[in-house]
Amino acid sequence: MLKALLLENIHPHARTILTEAGFEVVTRSGALDEDELIEALDGVHMLGIRSKTQVSARALEHAPDLLTVGAFCIGTNQIDLRAAASHGIAAFNAPFSNTRSVVELAISEIIALTRRLVDFDRQMHAGVWNKSASGAHEVRGRTLGIVGYGNIGTQLSVLAENLGMSVVFYDTAEKLALGNARRMHSLDELLEAADVVTLHVDGRSGNAGLFGAKQFARMREGAIFLNLSRGFVVDYPALQEAITSGHVAGAAVDVFAHELRGLPNVILTPHTGGSTEEAQEAIGQFVAHKVRDYLTTGSTTLSVNVPNLALDQAPDVHRLAYLHRNVPGVLAAVNATLAEHGVNIEGQLLATRGELGYVVTDAGSLVDEAAVTALRDRPESVRLRLLS
Numbered sequence: 102m103l104k105a106l107l108l109e110n111i112h113p114h115a116r117t118i119l120t121e122a123g124f125e126v127v128t129r130s131g132a133l134d135e136d137e138l139i140e141a142l143d144g145v146h147m148l149g150i151r152s153k154t155q156v157s158a159r160a161l162e163h164a165p166d167l168l169t170v171g172a173f174c175i176g177t178n179q180i181d182l183r184a185a186a187s188h189g190i191a192a193f194n195a196p197f198s199n200t201r202s203v204v205e206l207a208i209s210e211i212i213a214l215t216r217r218l219v220d221f222d223r224q225m226h227a228g229v230w231n232k233s234a235s236g237a238h239e240v241r242g243r244t245l246g247i248v249g250y251g252n253i254g255t256q257l258s259v260l261a262e263n264l265g266m267s268v269v270f271y272d273t274a275e276k277l278a279l280g281n282a283r284r285m286h287s288l289d290e291l292l293e294a295a296d297v298v299t300l301h302v303d304g305r306s307g308n309a310g311l312f313g314a315k316q317f318a319r320m321r322e323g324a325i326f327l328n329l330s331r332g333f334v335v336d337y338p339a340l341q342e343a344i345t346s347g348h349v350a351g352a353a354v355d356v357f358a359h360e361l362r363g364l365p366n367v368i369l370t371p372h373t374g375g376s377t378e379e380a381q382e383a384i385g386q387f388v389a390h391k392v393r394d395y396l397t398t399g400s401t402t403l404s405v406n407v408p409n410l411a412l413d414q415a416p417d418v419h420r421l422a423y424l425h426r427n428v429p430g431v432l433a434a435v436n437a438t439l440a441e442h443g444v445n446i447e448g449q450l451l452a453t454r455g456e457l458g459y460v461v462t463d464a465g466s467l468v469d470e471a472a473v474t475a476l477r478d479r480p481e482s483v484r485l486r487l488l489s
């Protein structure tokens with residue numbers, strides 16, 4: 102029986118999915134340090150973590166039974182993905198299970214800031230009745246500028262148009278414009294067109310300091326600014342300056358920016374854009390399905406470190422899932438070995454990713470132990486599994 106170890110309070114749906122698939126599941130509430138992890142991984146085939154447990158090369162080296170790691174979160178920096186791939190351990194995450202949660206927070210903040218809700222709320226709590234329409238606007242008819250038109254940016258584009266906003270976007274990659282959204286050819290072009298500017302770029306290192314004094318100055322007078330992506334893309338002292346001078350009329354950031362504390366019409370949240378009960382549940386289901394499918398069918402769709410192959414459950418065949426070093430001749434060797442052992446091939450798929458290749462072969466008859474050993478002993482072999 103395959104054994105799964107789930108750490109860090111992963112959503113209970115994951116346990117249900119893996120138990121129903123026939124795995125023995127052990128759960129632990131906290132994260133583990135490296136030595137604790139090595140000890141806990143003894144006899145474990147599937148490890149589930151969130152962001153706190155570091156899965157180092159050393160831990161992976163000491164886990165000979167481990168076949169897959171599920172990161173029940175968005176990021177995978179806590180896993181040594183290269184080391185995992187070199188041991189034939191497939192890693193999965195949930196890249197878009199919290200997208201909707203981030204988009205809903207962005208929408209709520211765009212409306213709140215455009216209506217100056219934060220200021221009215223603060224004043225009322227201080228006993229000040231300030232009934233004024235000055236500086237408060239509808240979002241209908243205003244222009245939203247989305248920087249980074251990926252999972253979050255595109256979904257925000259659709260919902261914002263449904264609120265009656267015009268959408269412009271800028272992305273460094275070629276992207277399909279959804280609905281009536283218009284692509285801008287430069288960040289400056291977007292900044293000049295938008296009443297609300299919202300950042301949804303990814304965390305590549307080149308995006309450090311993407312938005313600073315020059316960009317704030319380019320924004321329209323009285324425009325609103327949001328950053329729900331990564332903290333390091335924005336120069337916060339420059340944003341503080343832009344708000345204090347009144348050039349930027351409001352801002353929302355989902356990171357702790359000390360400089361913005363106490364400023365008018367500013368919303369600060371502790372990186373909770375993707376933190377909803379719905380997102381946690383969706384992440385639990387998504388990753389549990391990915392690791393379950395990998396263990397039962399060999400499917401590696403959306404794995405972040407091994408070649409991707411989409412595979413269904415194959416009845417009436419014996420499936421050989423072979424991760425190997427990506428060198429010439431492996432496919433021929435697999436087929437020659439199977440032929441030598443009288444095994445007929447019903448279907449075969451190959452994918453490669455960098456230094457790794459993955460060939461999945463459906464055989465019409467049982468693959469005998471000698472054939473499996475012959476392939477496992479090949480110098481380019483990384484991990485071979487027989488799935489029936």
Ligand SMILES: NC(=O)c1ccc[n+]([C@@H]2O[C@H](COP(=O)([O-])OP(=O)(O)OC[C@H]3O[C@@H](n4cnc5c(N)ncnc54)[C@H](O)[C@@H]3O)[C@@H](O)[C@H]2O)c1
Nearest residue numbers: 249250251252253272273274301302303304329330374375
């Ligand atoms: N606040 C939260 O809790 C929370 C939750 C989930 C994701 N995020 C963050 O939100 C961001 C977006 O997530 P996603 O899933 O939409 O990512 P994604 O990878 O799907 O999209 C990012 C897009 O930004 C574009 N891009 C990268 N650099 C750019 C640049 N300099 N100028 C213009 N476009 C650029 C990319 O081409 C891509 O289309 C990420 O940084 C992610 O870490 C935050």
